[in-house]
Amino acid sequence: MAGFWGRRKREQEELNTQDADLARRAQQALVAADERIRLTTDELAFADAELGPGPTNELREALASVRTHLQEAFHLHQLNHDEIPDTPEELRTRNARIVQLCEWAEDLLDDRTEALAAPIERARRAPEIIAKVRADAARLRLRLPDARSTVDRLAIRYSSHALSQIEANPAEAEQLLGFAEHSAGVAERRREAGQREQANMALEASTESVRRAETLIDAVETFEVEALRAESTLAAIVEDSRGDLVVALKEPHSPAVQTAIEELQAALAALPAAGVNTDPFEQLSRLREANAGLDAAIAAARDRAARPIPPLEHVCHAIDDADRQLAVSRDVIAGHRGWIGADARTRFAEAERVRLDLDRYLGSSAAAVTAIDEDHREQAFAMARRAAFLASEALQLAQRDIDAARPQPDQWGGPGYGQQGYGQPGWGGGRRGGGSDVMGGILGGLVIGSILDGIFD
Template sequence: MRTRFTVMLGLVAAAFASTVTASVAMATAPVTLDSGFVTDDAGVLSSSEKDAVNSRLSDLAAADGGDLYVVFVDEFTGPSDSVAWTDQTAIDNGLGVDQYLIAVAIDAGQYAVSADQNGPLDDSEIDRVTQAMENGLRAGDWSGAAIAAADAFPGQGGGGDSASGLTWVLVAAAVIAVIILIIVLVSRSRRKKRTAQVTVPDPNDPYASISDEDLEQQAGSALVHADDAITSSRQEVGFAVAQYGDDSTAAFTKVVEAAQAKVAEAFSIKQKIDDEIPDTAEQRRAWHIQIIQLCDEADDLLNENIEAFEELRKLETEAPQALERLKARRAAAEQALDAAAPTLSALGQTYDAAALATVSDNPAQAQHSLSLADAAIAEAATAIIEGKNGEAAFDIRTAEDAVERTEELIDAVTSLGANLLAIEEQIRTTITDLEADIAAAGAMPDTQGHLAPIIARTRSNIDAAQATLQGTARNPQQNLDMLTAANAEIDAALGRVREASEQAQRVRRVLEQRLTQAQAQINTANDFITTRRGAIGATARTRLAEANAAYSEALATQASDPILATERATRAYSLASEATSLARNEVDAFHTGGWSGGWSGGYSSGGSSDLGGAILGGILGGLFSGGGGGGGGGSWSSGGGWRSGGSSRSSTRSSRPSSFGGGSSRSSSRSGGRSRGGRF
């Protein structure tokens, strides 16, 4: 049995009142640590700060410097003694001999370090760790304090014997000398070319040290992760609504809508950057920063509701019942899948490959998703039998998303068939309008011979469209595009002689056609991107978001300004088409190994790593911290169902037992010794 020992340090003089805002402290009993090295129950770290601390502590563990965990809470209670609270948390989470825990109570201005009596650090080294983090705690630099503590571990550059210190000083001096020499040489070579005054970075700008190129990459990555988090969160709310009803989930629905509004604004800014209008470097930089900030705000909205949402679902406590419901849903999805392939085959007898390209592989991808669901369901059933409902909850969530993707892929086939039929109906309506135009044009005097060639071309296009409607391997959208162009041409010729009332009616009919086209194309793009979002980056998503915005504007202005509404509907169709094309290119690149965006983790079943598994992994990457690894938390979502991100500890060192199954090496007795505590 291992024991951890406790000795209180003297009080450290602190400027606590200047760094912590006055508030009513939230009492916090010993907690379950997150899957990474950092647990922020006090909400004092931003996403980027938490990632930075997790990364530093992962490096410490990988370098065999020891495992260091950090937890931020509002106040220590049950027990209220800082060291006793920290030791109890270490025991409850099964920390090992070489694993250390720093706990910080923000509102109470207290901290403590829990260390096992047989741990590799001696008393002086533990003291060095506590001293290193005190300045950061006093300044309210919570992430800096945690990183400073890691740096103070032996061999990490924050302390050590005099010989190693001298070695590092000599190495640092040599490196500095080389850097100075390089700077001098580069400065001399560039001095003659320098024509503009050097801009001094704004010390108040948190992005001052980031280049324009890196800022652009961060903005694109933020958009992708935020969009995936919105999609995943919207699905989670849908699951909860089905289980608990609208009244119980109304607050969560509003949260997702508010976060989605911020992401939509970010996509709109991205569209301004991507459009044909030239922008200055300053404008692009400011817009990229605004995109990152909007995505962070959306992420914060979702993150603030994780705990309440987890409490609502309580999937872990009802895992057996949830598994039975999931099995029934999976069976229904399989029945629908059995009909999908024949449906697609029937469509192939009527339409050409280009018209069906966005759903051509949907049955195969749906079958693969169903296989992934089956594997997760089997694991969940085994976990329930073994009494590991926490692990079962994770598997059930994995299976739920696999079944959800199966349903989406199947629905997309049916939706496309309905869209194609609607387009062909629009073709027939357009032909009727064109026939009327030809008759009207034929009744008009054509003294200069301008109308005759237009009438001939229109007639030729009508004949071609009618022949295609009767044949096979047709492409309705291409035919409608051809007739739309003919319609515009003959409308222009007849415009000056058409009565105002008749023209207005004509505009209304054209608007209806444009709206139908735009809606169909948006549906196609949305179905394709949603079912393959793990392989699709920010640009295609931006086009789709802007298409939705243009379509909404068209609907809003159709009564007051039908001409503007027609223009916006046409733009929506164009943007949705571009979104589909860009998304298909990215998926094709993914197949050939050329795609480098999106989720970088992996969820595998039976060694498979094809597009279906990777895309599902991308979805689950936004649901569970630590990518597709699996672990963390005692419920189905450890900060992941709402937002993607976080870090997982190094796999090269022993880690604490998963909170799903509990630890097997807990100690129930503690007395004075090597743990440390104090105030800041």
């Protein structure tokens, strides 16, 4: 007993320590959250001055929500210290709720103030950013003549279709630079007038315009390099494609291979003569696609050659064999319903499902079965063999269940049910022998059928 009460005392002391720690955490969290509200209120005023009321609206709403919920936390803390006695469970529940509310408040304010950190920093650096926008615009304007001359030089070598993605870039870049310089001036004037929100919007527009203008000018130079690379790659693929055609003409000519050969020949014939303006990117894409199509067709033809397609008569024979074995299994299971267990029924149900899937795969009409094309024969043959195998298993399991269900010799006190021999006197004299002969004939037929399947494979 002394050990029991000692353990209870220790457990109670640990619980009291945990409750005291939770109460201390609740008080500290309440003070920290209240201070955070005051600090964030000052930050909101500063953000309004830098950004205007629009961008700071989410922080303002978050601050109002936090104030509302913190009133609940203060009320719970007040209940913990009023004149009404509280149970330890009540104090524990209130303190846990106070901690939860205060942590939520600080997390929400952290999220909202962090979202404003970058815009505030940009607003503080507005004069520096405006100066950089103007310097970048002046630097990019110096690159415009080179960009125009590059487009003119490329127009001599490449088609208008190829140049359509970059020929207007110098003009668009010049317009964007003009807009950037104008927006920088607007940002400067709005900032001096105290219209911070409008000033920041204009500042963002000017920086984005400079970025887009530089991207357009860079694209002109990149195009020239990529076009030369495409021409070099195109020459290598042309040589490779001609070699592939030589190999393909020696391969077995399936319809798919022949079609792929013709498509690659057409792609090679469509290549323009020397001195004609071209689109190397379009030609490269077309030739690559045709070359890959020929490789895939040859691989499929080789794979098919390695796995001979079953003749149509073998497929039809396999389907007929599956139907015969299903019919035999169905009759045996239906004739001994009280004796057949779950295993045999499951195999038979799976065999029927596979056979039904085969009908869906081929189409249920007899014409579909007798006109299976080469692309579907292998799958149909495999499904038919699978259905026949499952039906055979079902029949063997059914025979096992039938044998197990028949009475044993010691149940009848004589030589056994049906063991006198066919036609001998006794209960059920020739019944067992006759049943075994019938089942033996069925199984023998299945064995003969499987041998014939092996001959026809």
